[in-house]
Amino acid sequence: MRIVIIDPSGFTPPYDHCLATALAHQGCRVVLATTRMLMGPWAQDTIYERWEHFYRISSRLTHTKIRTYLKGCEHPFDMGRLLRRLRHWKPDVIHFQWIPIPIVDRLFLREFRKMAPLILTVHDTEPFQGTPSSRLQLIGLLPAFRCFDHYIVHTQYSKEMLTRQLSLPEHYVSVIPHGVFAYYRELTSGLGAQKHALEWAKKRKILFFGTIKPYKGVDVLLKAFARLPKSVLKESVLQIVGYPKMPIEPLQSLARCLGIEDQVFWDLRYIGEAEVASYFYQADVVVLPYRRIDQSGVLAIAFAFEKPVIATRVGGFVETIKDGVYGLLVEPENAESLAQALLRVLDDDELRQRIAIAVKNLATNQLSWESIAKQTVHLYQEILKGRRS
Template identity: 45%
Template sequence: MTRDRVAVIDPSNFTPPYDHHLCEGLADNGWKVKLFTSGKTNWTPRDYERVQAFYPLTEGRVGDALPEKIRVLGKGTEHIIGMLELVKRLNRWDPDIVHFQWLPLPFVDVPLVRLIGHIAPTVLTVHDSTPFQGSATSRLQRFMTEKGPQVVDEVIVHTEETKAKLVEASVPEKDISVIPHGVIRYPITAHLPTNNSEKTTVLFFGNVKPYKGVDVLIDAVARLPPEVRQKSRIVIAGRPHGSADKLKQRARKQGVTESITWELGFIEHECVGAYFKESDIVVFPYRHIDQSGALMTALPFGKPVIATEVGGFADVLTDGVHGRLVPPDNADALSNALADVLTDKDRRAEMGDAVAELADNTYSWERIAEMTTELYGEALRNQRE
């Protein structure tokens, strides 16, 4: 197929690392790419154009000065204006494919996606089969979110589990393609204080939200044999969703305060890579997930991963090869897996090598861009027919 223009749309700039790597991969595969998004980014476009198309006021100094309720209403208004302007921009640029990453205001976005479908075939990546992590603000919002995958020409998901959920929600199976989430490669431009304690470092990284199971991790650390726990250091790094006081109280009650280092707050872009580089094991005790950007960030660093056997973790990792997989919400199983990997340095090295191989081959953006290009070709053929 002739490769020409693809418009990638992420209005709220929800997934800048994913957007960047996808756009670079598509550009390397011969596409001319424009990313229509908002806000600031730490990812510098090399071979694609980044267009500031949404929220010029509410995501700037004006928005910072507004009360929260007014800012939210203003952002909703700006979203409608931005989407209407997007239709005009796309008409002028005349792309061959329009690829949506997110539809953040579905009762506005879904009708306009139908309209944009008259300009070019439309593709939607469903990153999360549980919209808004189950916290959509109204029945209308939830209903229209479910309509999103039904109004585009092609749907991309990252796991077979997500595909099954969409089929159950009446999205035609023939319209759904499973294309993996690629690795996220953060540059290492900052350094953390050296761990001089000689303890083995276990890293939890990412926004601290209830579904991510940090409470289960705390319970699992408490169940470690004392001699293992004394030689281990658990780092919990990320921005908490609300207060982390209950988690800290849980750690005190379990008697593991000295075993846990809390690095709570926004982790600057230049520090992300350093956290993974300085860790020995990465842990993801999630209760549920489709695919995890934090997992895909971890892979290039070649560290063994201990995760729950849910969603993308089960698709990407093989128990005993890349680390350990355990049932969700099971502190005993998680503790046993931690102890297993913590006490065997040679095995950790073997697992780390296997993880690094995943990053270099199966989940490379070169492969993912090729799969995405094949999908675009299918969409264009269906349009001609």
């Protein structure tokens, strides 16, 4: 079976890589059509083809506004070139991960659909979590979504949201979970955290990781951390790690006002793959205090390191974490509840060990990429069977 996975802007490269690799292990011939980017060591010597097809000019620029504008100009030409290229390659299934410019993509999707079944993985039922890099990314979104033969989401919550938004029959949407990014364990070297490892060596580490945006609730986490008993605060450090896409000074000012400035470590930049592994390896607990979410790649990394996760009771977290089994769930916007969950995890060694064992079993079974690839291949086969009939 010949499968092309399309992620024009490279929004989810680790996911794309893991899915492409797992499908190739199932005997599929796989192409990943994406853009030029710096790839981590995990993407070396791949067993699938990789086409750096999109944004060959803008991907080399560093100025954000100019790059965004130029990408918009390049996109229709790149979609046209891909259409011609795939007519020659003759895929059995065309599997999009993202449609970055729906009003343009819609014009091409109809032609792609004549060639092979079109599948879309909807990672976020609220596109771009409400913060697109350009308004253009939202224009014509729903009509573009309706161009697909089938949809994949990661949780039942997302399925219910999508079927409601698009008025779809349920059998048009399949739930296939988000796999655990187990390859991060192979990248652990400790080098990425050396500059502050000694300073925090004996501290209990609470980790918030990922792009910092308003919906992720860092302000609530700061308030919760400040509510911990002084004896616990003295022995703990809150690590806020990731590139900010919002003003960061109000959050740092909040930390000062709460009197926890010396217990909060900020690493506000793009974090390389090895450093990501180091942060998660050293963490005692990972916190996801989001206000809304479908599913999270950060959760997939935390599970790879068998770390207890404290998350808010929103979106797909409820299904994946299962309160008290693979982590703890708290109500969103509730700093007191979050503080109590933090205290419980930090003080209870037996709880942490029990969660680690449960998460390891989950990661090697239901959330393994082998399991996910088998489900995906089965879906492809069913869609092809339906198309032929």
